[in-house]
Amino acid sequence: MIDTRKLGTYRLNLIGIGTGNPDHVTAQAAKALNAADLILIPRKGESKADLADLRLQILSQVLTRPIPLAEFDYPTRDASGDYETGVNDWHDEIARRWHAAIAPHEPREVALLVWGDPSLYDSTLRIASRLGAETRVIPGLTSIQVLTAAHGVTLNEIGRPVIITTGRQLRDGWPEGAETAVVMLDGQCSFQTLDAERFHIWWGAYVGMKEELLIAGKLFDVGTQIVETRAKARAEHGWIMDIYLLRQVSK
Structure with a gap:
């Protein structure tokens, strides 16, 4: 357990910075x-060093005075056992590293x-809730907003709902009753399981x-292109953050 008494009185500001721009x-x-x-500046290993560099680039353009930086190494999640248990243990470890840095x-x-x-x-x-500190959220642009803007499409059809889900859940089947879904956190291109x-x-x-990188079209026509483009980009950069919008179409 984290002894939050040793942290003193502080406020943790979680600041949305968009998608890296x-x-x-x-x-x-x-x-x-x-x-x-x-x-706080997380480090996620050499293959993702440019993610930390992006944060530093943003700070260099935004800060008007020198402010101390505290770097910490991001732990790797153990995916060998139960999913929820692994995530909770991972979050506990991240919170401990925040504590050590602060x-x-x-x-x-x-x-x-x-x-x-x-x-x-x-x-x-x-994760912040584990520290027991006062927390403030500064909202930022989301990848959903930036995706739909980049493609020039609306998020939903008129009067219709949108489902936000993950690749892991999509592999269990298309959300019942949904026409449109935004899929995040998908490292396996789970759209390949769909018709x-x-x-x-x-x-x-x-x-x-x-x-x-942007690709749009009928899934039958562009699915393979997306898989190949994603793999090439991940190999080139050492990391990738992607997102996609799926909408059922009339046959």
Whole structure:
């Protein structure tokens, strides 16, 4: 367990920074960053070093004064056992590493840059709750917004709902009653399990960044292209963040 008494009194600011484009940082986010006494910077290994570099690039354009940075190594999730147990243990370890990075500085305001929006499909808030600190969320642009804008499409059909789901859940079957689904956290291109004739797909990787890749079309026509493009991009960069919108189409 984390002894939160050793952290002192501080506020943890979870700041949405969009999808890596410094232009996506809002004025509210910039103000919160400049008000911080300490900024946490996660390191995710050499293959993902440019993710940390992106955070540093954003800070170099936003900060108006020097602010101490506290780096910490991001742990790897154990995927060998039960999924929920593995995720909870992983979150516990991340919280312990936040604690170790924050404690020596005794700050009043701590900032952590979060891709997209910290309140949407992200576990940062769940991890923060383990520290027992006051937490404030600064909303940011989400990959969903940037994806639909990049493709010039609406998220939903008129009067129709949208499902936000994961690749793991999509592999269990198309969401019952859904016409449109946004799929996140999918490292296996789970759309391959669907009847490709029934769907249109709008896919994007590194959306909003200079490396942005976009493919759209009938799933039957572009599915293989997406799989091959994704694999090539991941090999080239060492990491990939992608998202896609699926919509059932009339035969």
